[in-house]
Amino acid sequence: MSDDPQKKMTPYTVPIGPTHPALKEPVMFTFQMNGEQILKADFAPGQTHRGIEWMGMRRNPVQIVHLTDRICGICGVSHSLAFARAMEQIMEIEVPERADYVRTIIAEFERIQSHLLWAGVAAHELGFDTLLHLTWRVREQAMDTIELLTGNRVNYGIIQVGGVRRDFTPDQFPAIEETLQYYSDLKSKLLKIFLEDKTIQMRCRDCGVLSYDDALKLCTVGPTARASGLNMDVRVDYPFAAYGDLAIEPILPDAYMGETRGDVFDRIVVRLLEVDQSVDIIRQCLDRMPAGEVIAEPKLAKLLNQFKKAHGEALGRHEAPRGEVLHYVRMDGKEHPTSWKVKASSYSNLMSWIPMLEGEQIADIPIIVASIDPCLSCTDRVAVVRSGERGIMTKEELHRLSVEKTRRLSA
Amino acid sequence: MATLPMIPELLRQLFRTPATNAFPAKYLPSSVTEFLAKVGRGEAAIHPPVPVPKDFRGKITYDPTGCTGCSLCAKVCPAHAIEVLKDEKRIRIYVSQCIFCSQCTDICPKGSLAMSDAFLLADENRYADHLIVE
Known part of the structure; x- marks a missing residue:
């Protein structure tokens, strides 16, 4: 410590990121600190821009559907579904009813595995690795079922413009039923382990609070919004696929806890209850599933020709595990879209970090940052370039600078 | 009431077989x-x-006998992993580029393409012999 009275001691700045062990994905945080307390928080995303939209605008929609699978590693079906719905609106394709049910079932299985993955990550961020391993073990059941139904664990590749590429076969239904029973049996155990645990209550209750007003003003979506008491869910508000036929209520924390505090704990409650809600939705789907075709146009070559006649623009939306995803597509009578815009759910949720983090302590940063389930590589759509400079040094440029300095010194 | 509900679960786990493969x-x-x-x-x-489950999408297999070189597969390949050899009316598939979507096998009018069960494809050389199918 310096004795110089002129020197300003607080607030001092703590940078975290862009790559940091406490953050699962790259984002740059800058905190103004007073001791352990965060006075001001700021963040800069944009470290993982991959140019997916650029790639998409040079490909035809049949190719893009599989590109959208890879926007997010967890939401394997959410982006494809939103994109396919946008294309179907432009081309006025009627999706067969059975395909809608298949889509819904896969989307709900995805929600189960995504929420369990998040619960494990949250436990890990609290330093509770035993719980991480338990949740990830039970998550495997959903992954295995998805693999059985679609052919792959992560990049399902089941959505096609106009329907789905695979129908369920009768021998798969016992496996689905077994998985649903597994998660029904697990519900009380998971809720007990997460919500009655002393450490989780100590660390998550009244930590990272997002008020109802802030959640509304910052346009948060998905479980982050619902944990703050916002009654919103794309599946209920704007039903699509088979959701219109089903009885769904948005999950709000006060239904289980008796009150809404909008803290990290409420976000755990919402996600765990949504796992059970997804089981219920899949059960409803299986009961109502009609027979019939699963794709409007089974011949891909014909579908490719139809793209050349498509004119118009449309929005496709879907309630992904993290919140609403939105795809905007414009077709101008060419094989590839003129414009394609992807809005991942984390894009809407990132700004809620600021009110959550301010006033909290350094030790709470990992769990608060993780609590909105951020998916940054899905979100990054922009790389800032000013007068030809990206402001990022590559290995080659650093090498060149190094060589130049040696020459300068020896000159 | 705050407790430690994980403890009994942990003790039970001691007597279970591991869940991992x-x-x-x-x-x-x-x-x-x-x-x-x-x-x-x-x-x-x-x-x-x-x-692996039934209908798993693994390494692609190609039977050139029926292939007419129509290039439909290359048109739907999202990863540009298929090269059309125009003169020979054949295709060449770079497995290191393939994203295993199986779209080419769906569109192939002659049924020359199929997905196998093979998934152990790691190699230091992305143009190794077993990663180029022709």
Whole structure:
């Protein structure tokens, strides 16, 4: 410590990121600190821009559907579904009813595995690795079922413009039923382990609070919004696929806890209850599933020709595990879209970090940052370039600078 | 009431079999090639690989006999992994680029393409012989 009275001691700045062990994905945080307390928080995303939209605008929609699978590693079906719905609106394709049910079932299985993955990550961020391993073990059941139904664990590749590429076969239904029973049996155990645990209550209750007003003003979506008491869910508000036929209520924390505090704990409650809600939705789907075709146009070559006649623009939306995803597509009578815009759910949720983090302590940063389930590589759509400079040094440029300095010194 | 509900779960876990898949050998052998030779002679046993589900999408297989070089597969390939050899009316598939969506097998009018069960495809050279199908 310096004795110089002129020197300003607080607030001092703590940078975290862009790559940091406490953050699962790259984002740059800058905190103004007073001791352990965060006075001001700021963040800069944009470290993982991959140019997916650029790639998409040079490909035809049949190719893009599989590109959208890879926007997010967890939401394997959410982006494809939103994109396919946008294309179907432009081309006025009627999706067969059975395909809608298949889509819904896969989307709900995805929600189960995504929420369990998040619960494990949250436990890990609290330093509770035993719980991480338990949740990830039970998550495997959903992954295995998805693999059985679609052919792959992560990049399902089941959505096609106009329907789905695979129908369920009768021998798969016992496996689905077994998985649903597994998660029904697990519900009380998971809720007990997460919500009655002393450490989780100590660390998550009244930590990272997002008020109802802030959640509304910052346009948060998905479980982050619902944990703050916002009654919103794309599946209920704007039903699509088979959701219109089903009885769904948005999950709000006060239904289980008796009150809404909008803290990290409420976000755990919402996600765990949504796992059970997804089981219920899949059960409803299986009961109502009609027979019939699963794709409007089974011949891909014909579908490719139809793209050349498509004119118009449309929005496709879907309630992904993290919140609403939105795809905007414009077709101008060419094989590839003129414009394609992807809005991942984390894009809407990132700004809620600021009110959550301010006033909290350094030790709470990992769990608060993780609590909105951020998916940054899905979100990054922009790389800032000013007068030809990206402001990022590559290995080659650093090498060149190094060589130049040696020459300068020896000159 | 705040408690520690994980403790009984942990104690129960002590007496359960591990949930993870077994490695081929229980312990890392001092020499892998020697161990594999022993397995070949029937002196040692390895844990069998975990079976893949039906209709799993693994490494692509290509039967050039029926292929007419129509290039429909290259048109739907999202990863540009298929090269059309125009003069020979054949295709060449770079497996290191392939994203295993199986779209080419769907569109192929002659049924020349199919997905196999093979998934152990790691290699240091992305143009290794077994990663180029033609």
